[in-house]
Amino acid sequence: MSTDRLAGETPPGQEAAPGTAEARTPDDAAGPGGAAAPESPAAQEGAAAPGEGATGREESAETAGAEAEAAGAEAGAAASGAEAGAVESGEEAGTPSTGAESATPASGADAADPGGANGSPASGPETGTPSSGAETAAPPSGAAAANPGAAKANPASGSAKATADALAAAVRAVESGERSAASFFSDAPRPARPAGPAAQPAKGAPQGGPQAGPTGPGPEVTRQATAQETGGPARRGGPEGGATGPADAAPAATGPAPAPRPAVRSLPGVEGVRQVLAAGGAPETLAEQTAEVLGERAAEALGEDPWLLLGVPGVRPEQADGFARALLGPACGPGDERRAQALIGWLLEQAALAGHSALEAAALRAALAQRSVPDPDDALQAAIADGAVLVFQDAIDEPGGRARPATGDDEEEQPVRVLLGLDRFAMAEESVADGLARLLNTFEAVPEPTRDTAPAEDCEAAADGATADEAKADETTPAGDAQVTDGDTPGESPATTAPAADTPTDHDTAPRPAPPSATAWEAVAAAAPSPSAAELIRAAAHSGLVAHTGAEAARAEPAALIAAARSLGLRAFGATHTENGRRRLAAHLTDSAADATATGSPDPATAAVTVSGLLSGREGPGRDADGALALDLLVVLDAPQLDLETAALLVESLTDGTRLVLSGDPGVLWSAGPGRLFADLLAARFCPQVASRTPDFGPIGELVSGIGIGELSQVEAPGKEVVIVPVRDAGEAVHRTVQLVADSVPRAFGVPSDHTQVITVGHGGAAGTRALNAALKERLNPGPGRFGGFDPGDRVAYTPAPGRTVPGTVTGADAAGLHLDCDGSALVVPREQVGTGAVRHGWALTAHQAAGTRWPAAVVVLPGDATGGLTRAWVYTAFSRGERHLSVVQGADQALARAVAEVPVKERTTRLRSLLQQSVQSSEEPTAAD
Numbered sequence: 001m002s003t004d005r006l007a008g009e010t011p012p013g014q015e016a017a018p019g020t021a022e023a024r025t026p027d028d029a030a031g032p033g034g035a036a037a038p039e040s041p042a043a044q045e046g047a048a049a050p051g052e053g054a055t056g057r058e059e060s061a062e063t064a065g066a067e068a069e070a071a072g073a074e075a076g077a078a079a080s081g082a083e084a085g086a087v088e089s090g091e092e093a094g095t096p097s098t099g100a101e102s103a104t105p106a107s108g109a110d111a112a113d114p115g116g117a118n119g120s121p122a123s124g125p126e127t128g129t130p131s132s133g134a135e136t137a138a139p140p141s142g143a144a145a146a147n148p149g150a151a152k153a154n155p156a157s158g159s160a161k162a163t164a165d166a167l168a169a170a171v172r173a174v175e176s177g178e179r180s181a182a183s184f185f186s187d188a189p190r191p192a193r194p195a196g197p198a199a200q201p202a203k204g205a206p207q208g209g210p211q212a213g214p215t216g217p218g219p220e221v222t223r224q225a226t227a228q229e230t231g232g233p234a235r236r237g238g239p240e241g242g243a244t245g246p247a248d249a250a251p252a253a254t255g256p257a258p259a260p261r262p263a264v265r266s267l268p269g270v271e272g273v274r275q276v277l278a279a280g281g282a283p284e285t286l287a288e289q290t291a292e293v294l295g296e297r298a299a300e301a302l303g304e305d306p307w308l309l310l311g312v313p314g315v316r317p318e319q320a321d322g323f324a325r326a327l328l329g330p331a332c333g334p335g336d337e338r339r340a341q342a343l344i345g346w347l348l349e350q351a352a353l354a355g356h357s358a359l360e361a362a363a364l365r366a367a368l369a370q371r372s373v374p375d376p377d378d379a380l381q382a383a384i385a386d387g388a389v390l391v392f393q394d395a396i397d398e399p400g401g402r403a404r405p406a407t408g409d410d411e412e413e414q415p416v417r418v419l420l421g422l423d424r425f426a427m428a429e430e431s432v433a434d435g436l437a438r439l440l441n442t443f444e445a446v447p448e449p450t451r452d453t454a455p456a457e458d459c460e461a462a463a464d465g466a467t468a469d470e471a472k473a474d475e476t477t478p479a480g481d482a483q484v485t486d487g488d489t490p491g492e493s494p495a496t497t498a499p500a501a502d503t504p505t506d507h508d509t510a511p512r513p514a515p516p517s518a519t520a521w522e523a524v525a526a527a528a529p530s531p532s533a534a535e536l537i538r539a540a541a542h543s544g545l546v547a548h549t550g551a552e553a554a555r556a557e558p559a560a561l562i563a564a565a566r567s568l569g570l571r572a573f574g575a576t577h578t579e580n581g582r583r584r585l586a587a588h589l590t591d592s593a594a595d596a597t598a599t600g601s602p603d604p605a606t607a608a609v610t611v612s613g614l615l616s617g618r619e620g621p622g623r624d625a626d627g628a629l630a631l632d633l634l635v636v637l638d639a640p641q642l643d644l645e646t647a648a649l650l651v652e653s654l655t656d657g658t659r660l661v662l663s664g665d666p667g668v669l670w671s672a673g674p675g676r677l678f679a680d681l682l683a684a685r686f687c688p689q690v691a692s693r694t695p696d697f698g699p700i701g702e703l704v705s706g707i708g709i710g711e712l713s714q715v716e717a718p719g720k721e722v723v724i725v726p727v728r729d730a731g732e733a734v735h736r737t738v739q740l741v742a743d744s745v746p747r748a749f750g751v752p753s754d755h756t757q758v759i760t761v762g763h764g765g766a767a768g769t770r771a772l773n774a775a776l777k778e779r780l781n782p783g784p785g786r787f788g789g790f791d792p793g794d795r796v797a798y799t800p801a802p803g804r805t806v807p808g809t810v811t812g813a814d815a816a817g818l819h820l821d822c823d824g825s826a827l828v829v830p831r832e833q834v835g836t837g838a839v840r841h842g843w844a845l846t847a848h849q850a851a852g853t854r855w856p857a858a859v860v861v862l863p864g865d866a867t868g869g870l871t872r873a874w875v876y877t878a879f880s881r882g883e884r885h886l887s888v889v890q891g892a893d894q895a896l897a898r899a900v901a902e903v904p905v906k907e908r909t910t911r912l913r914s915l916l917q918q919s920v921q922s923s924e925e926p927t928a929a930d
Contacts, residue, residue: 272299280323286312289836303327307342317343317371334372340379343371344389348422352674355908357429357644358392358421380420390426392419394914419911425674426911428644432677433915435651436545440687442656443544446518513632516541516568524564529592532692533560539688540565540633540659547639547681548663550692551704552854552880557692558635558663559588562607565659570632573620575611575650577638577852579806579823582608584854585637611636612804615649628655638852639664643673643803644912667708667876672803672848676908684916696880704880710872712900720748721884727891730766730863734775737767740859740887741843742779749885751857753780754795754809758844759878760861761870767863767891773841780843787813788834790841796820797842797849798829805849807842847878858882859889867895871903 274287276299286309291298293311302308306324309315320342325332347367351359361380368376383389396415521541528534532550536557539546548558558574565572574589576582586605593604613619614629621630634654636642639662642650654660662678670676682689696705699717706713715722725740727733741756758776763769777783783791787810790796794810798820808822817830818839829839844861858881862870870892879886890896 273302275299276302280306280326282309282323289313305338307339310342310346317346335374337379337382340368340373341383341388343368343373344379344383345422348389348420352422352425355670355674355676357425357674357910358419359909361418361420364420389420390423392421392426392911394419394911419909425644428648429675429910429912430915431648432644432651433912433919435648436686436916437919438656439544439651439654439658439660443659444657446515446521446541513569513571516570520568524567528560528564530557530694532690532694533557536690537561537564539690540661543688544657544659545687546661547687547689548661548692549666549682549689550663550694551665551696553694553696554692555585555637556588556592557694558637558661559585560592561661562633562635563589563592563604565633566607571621571630572633573607573609573614573631574635574637575609575614577611577641579610580853581638582610611646611650615653626655629653631658633659635661635663637663639678640666640668641671641852642677643671644675644677645673647677667873669848669851669873669877670908675910675912677912680910680913680916684913686916686920700880700882700886704876707872707876707879707900710901712897721886723887725887725889727889729891730865733767733861733863733889733891734771736889737772737859737861738775738779741776745857745885745887749857751885755855756857756859757850757855757881758859758861759847759850759881760844761863761866762846765863765865767861767866769840769844769846772844772861776843777841787818790818790839795842797840797845798822798827799838805845807853847874850881851877854881854883856883857885859887861889862892862896864891864893867892867899870895870899871905872900873905875900
């Protein structure tokens with residue numbers, strides 16, 4: 001798959017199967033325009049079975065590029081100068097960048113004027129739903145006759161909202177010079193801009209008897225009545241389908257309104273959604289998902305705005321267009337504002353699947369134009385005014401990759417790029433930045449002792465600014481003997497230094513133990529198993545936030561830090577991305593504890609947890625009375641796999657003064673979700689960084705180390721640790737893969753088939769995971785697939801949440817669901833999740849699914865039709881999954897070496913790096929002033 005395709009595209013030869021994550025994202029074809037009508041969802045199998053779209057973000061991130069990346073490349077030249085559109089202000093860079101914003105608006109209204117430069121949108125705040133501003137407006141009298149119940153729904157709130165919308169639109173029109181203030185006191189409306197035919201009854205609607213469909217009148221009638229009843233101007237736009245048009249159009253001319261469609265009251269709940277879906281020709285199987293996404297008024301909302309269906313995972317724009325056309329008839333057109341707003345949200349969601357937390361304005365405009373939105377600038381302006389999209393300004397990076405510092409010189413404007421993003425990703429990114437800054441700034445440094453016998457509490461009192469009386473009240477202990485038991489030593493947090501009266505009996509109420517002295521930290525650092533481990537221990541002793549980089553062998557260093565901290569009485573834990581990673585960390589902790597004087601726990605392996613288990617409370621120390629995690633030091637391994645939302649939740653769960661160490665291999669793939677937290681943290685140089693000097697040994701380690709620096713070289717493998725198997729086509733690749741897993745690897749290395757993992761580029765294609773899993777099942781565990789396509793003994797990959805993949809084996813099924821054995825733990829997947837595609841066969845995985853896990857043997861398949869998806873990070877991740885053996889089924893020819901040398905990563909647009917740099921600049925400004 002090509003790296004320059006838009007999010008959701010699937011390259012030739014790797015077409016997505018219906019209902020998969022690939023089918024959830026659109027191809028490169030332009031959206032419908034004019035009278036060209038795509039097939040309705042009834043004819044689209046992808047919409048009929050969107051379940052596999054719920055299997056995780058990593059699928060779309062691998063099998064498709066970012067929807068707006070290619071559009072951004074096309075619009076790069078145009079975006080290099082001042083933007084003429086009314087979406088953003090200031091100058092915008094045409095080349096992609098990975099920096100972040102320099103000014104974050106607090107609300108959608110603030111976002112309307114991000115830079116205060118040439119072409120800002122109207123500044124009045126406007127409230128309303130992103131999809132349609134007419135959905136809560138009071139219907140006209142004719143509509144009330146057609147549906148009395150609809151006319152009585154919330155008349156006061158609807159009228160107030162309509163009035164606010166009308167006033168905001170009037171303010172924008174006057175400030176932009178489009179209309180004069182006096183024109184709003186005239187009864188004669190401006191002529192409407194031709195945008196589409198008037199609303200007519202939908203074709204193909206059932207005749208005679210109750211009609212399934214949305215309740216109430218056509219949206220166009222509702223929109224016109226809003227302007228007339230409130231006495232204010234209608235919102236900018238055309239009359240098309242009742243939504244605001246994307247261009248500078250005027251309210252529709254007054255006159256007799258078209259007859260609204262006859263409507264009936266829709267049923268409540270899921271049945272009502274099913275009714276509307278049936279009326280629009282969409283599969284009724286989408287009813288439950290749609291109701292979950294849109295809420296309890298889903299049927300009513302969907303009837304008023306059919307493009308809300310785009311918010312359901314697995315639905316594509318052409319399918320939503322067909323659904324809207326079936327409901328609205330000729331009134332439906334590509335210029336309908338509801339369509340534009342839904343597309344904006346959908347494009348940003350698809351960009352998030354590809355890893356972007358925001359998109360450049362030029363890229364989003366180009367993507368909208370590609371999908372036949374007549375005026376992308378106006379559509380973006382409306383989305384910004386509604387608060388559906390936030391605007392950010394990002395400083396342009398200097399050639400060296402560093403953001404230009406703010407000069408404060410008014411004469412020289414700093415070049416910026418304008419980014420647009422969804423609020424939840426913006427909030428997550430800002431929450432991470434604020435949380436990391438809080439941990440760094442609230443950490444109380446361990447003072448250097450002036451004499452060897454200085455009491456530890458004296459040092460603590462000096463660091464905290466405690467009084468002499470408080471220091472005397474503390475129980476003194478020689479600094480060299482600052483060993484305490486884990487969680488049982490009386491003492492308060494470093495912020496108070498007051499000792500506890502009683503020894504706690506529950507970790508939820510246990511106070512923070514007294515901090516060790518600098519001498520104690522130096523003692524455990526001197527006893528570390530390696531120089532890199534000692535350096536990491538010293539860095540963690542003197543900073544609340546530390547970044548640690550290293551490959552697989554370097555995982556022993558965080559383990560040494562955890563063991564050392566626990567020997568000092570601190571509540572220290574290590575969290576990994578997967579259960580497999582947790583077991584490997586536990587093994588390192590057991591080895592490290594053998595050299596430590598005390599661990600504070602009878603079983604040091606209990607300090608190893610997974611991130612999901614830690615946050616849910618299933619694993620780890622639990623939470624204190626304030627809801628924060630009851631620990632003093634947290635080491636997060638596999639940090640590159642942390643997505644923004646998980647990282648925000650994790651950082652917010654840490655109390656002030658907690659030490660956080662983020663450790664990982666910078667060469668592996670980034671998270672399946674949006675963001676690139678670890679890479680941005682390293683690039684911002686926000687905290688102390690420790691680079692491990694411990695190499696990975698053996699032929700596989702040597703090969704992977706070379707890939708990490710862009711070199712693909714042959715390595716000596718006397719024990720056949722690395723084997724290259726050349727193939728001519730995808731069919732031969734599948735055949736040789738099955739042969740390796742079933743025969744060659746077990747015979748040569750004694751590794752059974754269920755301990756050998758196949759890794760390929762994507763799910764689709766002739767040698768993707770689907771084709772490989774079908775062939776491997778037929779050979780290794782043939783069966784009819786009695787339980788939702790699965791049989792006992794099948795290897796599967798369960799995705800409980802986006803970005804997380806849990807390998808397992810099917811043991812059976814019953815009314816409760818599918819029973820799995822996941823690394824020795826029993827797990828039941830509910831029937832509904834099995835039906836939506838949360839479980840796949842798992843003999844073959846993608847590299848994103850395999851990240852964070854290692855197997856005794858790995859077989860990496862590189863078909864010739866998937867070379868566009870290869871990057872150095874992908875190859876590095878895939879090749880490093882095998883512990884003892886690596887077989888490479890090579891059909892990519894020279895594309896493999898070219899990807900390793902020339903394509904480091906698929907770039908992502910994020911704001912975290914710039915947010916962190918701004919935090920550093922803000923903290924340095926008072927010092928500079930002094």
